[in-house]
Amino acid sequence: MNIDEIKDKRIAVLLSGGVDSSVVVYELARQGLHPDCFYIMIGPEEKESWDCNSEEDMEMATAVAKKYDCKLQVVDCHKEYWQEVTKYTMDKVKAGLTPNPDVMCNRLIKFGAFDEKMGCHYDLIATGHYAQTEIIDGKKWLTTSPDPVKDQTDFLAQIYGWQLEKAVFPIGQYRKEEVREIAEREHLATAKRRDSEGICFLGNIDYNEYIRRYLGEKKGDVIELETGKKIGEHNGVWFHTIGQRKGLGLGGGPWFVVKKDTPNNILYVSHGYDPQTAYKKEFKVHDFHFLTEPVKESRVTLKIRHTPDFTAATVEDMGDGSYLFHLDAPIHGVAPGQFCVVYDTDHHRCFGSGEII
Numbered sequence: 001m002n003i004d005e006i007k008d009k010r011i012a013v014l015l016s017g018g019v020d021s022s023v024v025v026y027e028l029a030r031q032g033l034h035p036d037c038f039y040i041m042i043g044p045e046e047k048e049s050w051d052c053n054s055e056e057d058m059e060m061a062t063a064v065a066k067k068y069d070c071k072l073q074v075v076d077c078h079k080e081y082w083q084e085v086t087k088y089t090m091d092k093v094k095a096g097l098t099p100n101p102d103v104m105c106n107r108l109i110k111f112g113a114f115d116e117k118m119g120c121h122y123d124l125i126a127t128g129h130y131a132q133t134e135i136i137d138g139k140k141w142l143t144t145s146p147d148p149v150k151d152q153t154d155f156l157a158q159i160y161g162w163q164l165e166k167a168v169f170p171i172g173q174y175r176k177e178e179v180r181e182i183a184e185r186e187h188l189a190t191a192k193r194r195d196s197e198g199i200c201f202l203g204n205i206d207y208n209e210y211i212r213r214y215l216g217e218k219k220g221d222v223i224e225l226e227t228g229k230k231i232g233e234h235n236g237v238w239f240h241t242i243g244q245r246k247g248l249g250l251g252g253g254p255w256f257v258v259k260k261d262t263p264n265n266i267l268y269v270s271h272g273y274d275p276q277t278a279y280k281k282e283f284k285v286h287d288f289h290f291l292t293e294p295v296k297e298s299r300v301t302l303k304i305r306h307t308p309d310f311t312a313a314t315v316e317d318m319g320d321g322s323y324l325f326h327l328d329a330p331i332h333g334v335a336p337g338q339f340c341v342v343y344d345t346d347h348h349r350c351f352g353s354g355e356i357i
Contacts, residue, residue, distance in 0.1 A: 011123065018128065020129075037064075037071065081105070084109075099337055125167060126169070128171055140164060149176070215238050218235070225259060237261075284322050287354055
């Protein structure tokens with residue numbers, strides 16, 4: 001974060017009530033800045049039936065904003081979230097695909113609906129993401145964090161170019177333990193709060209319960225891939241994803257989900273996670289979204305899930321809007337609907353992401 005580039009800018013901070021965004025406020029305040037803070041309300045309306053952490057989040061956000069003499073305002077985006085992100089998620093899940101709601105939340109809500117409602121009045125939107133930006137040859141790029149475990153560029157790889165231009169990540173140069181140390185040293189109310197896990201708004205709500213709420217249940221067969229033998233039943237293929245091991249309820253494990261027949265509601269599993277169908281050395285991606293500019297080189301690195309590991313690959317432009325990736329080594333758990341996030345060979349610059357076919 002270059003203070004000279006932001007000191008005269010109007011800055012809005014998305015303050016969630018967690019330790020990361022709290023340290024964002026500190027980082028700006030210690031530079032003599034007093035940004036306006038905003039808490040985005042995206043939880044469901046049915047509060048009586050969903051376990052939500054929003055009240056505690058608000059208490060924490062209020063305490064941090066007050067500590068640094070910053071204004072705090074609540075922006076209600078729950079309608080947009082449930083109309084756009086939830087629809088995207090359920091449409092993909094019902095089709096047997098593997099969506100990522102948090103990726104679309106960044107594009108459609110944090111840098112989308114919020115910008116339409118309040119962010120449009122500000123030059124920059126600061127968040128607690130573990131990511132950085134860098135000007136290279138006069139262009140702004142999304143670049144990775146020095147913390148490979150917490151790096152969140154994969155969750156930001158679908159934001160629009162104009163959104164990237166407004167984005168600033170004041171803690172992106174830190175590792176998670178350093179952020180914790182700062183919060184404790186500065187006696188922030190959020191210093192001891194546990195990191196949130198799972199989908200951004202769900203809090204303690206189980207993801208399967210979220211799906212069940214909208215898609216219900218539908219009994220189907222669980223088939224052993226190698227033998228074709230029925231070994232159990234499931235409550236709907238939409239509750240399962242390729243590579244899944246836990247939550248299958250099958251004895252004599254371990255069992256892994258290796259294939260889904262969505263039209264017939266059949267789940268195929270394998271006793272060991274080494275059948276050829278579980279690993280892929282190439283796959284196609286469509287609807288590729290480039291952040292700054294298209295991939296020009298043939299050699300890249302990529303990831304298909306939130307992991308510190310990158311896979312080296314060669315990319316081939318198919319000429320029809322899709323790209324074929326030839327991986328140096330096969331990887332498991334490649335599932336249609338997942339985002340393939342692409343980086344340069346040093347996994348520093350993020351080119352963007354597309355959906356695996």
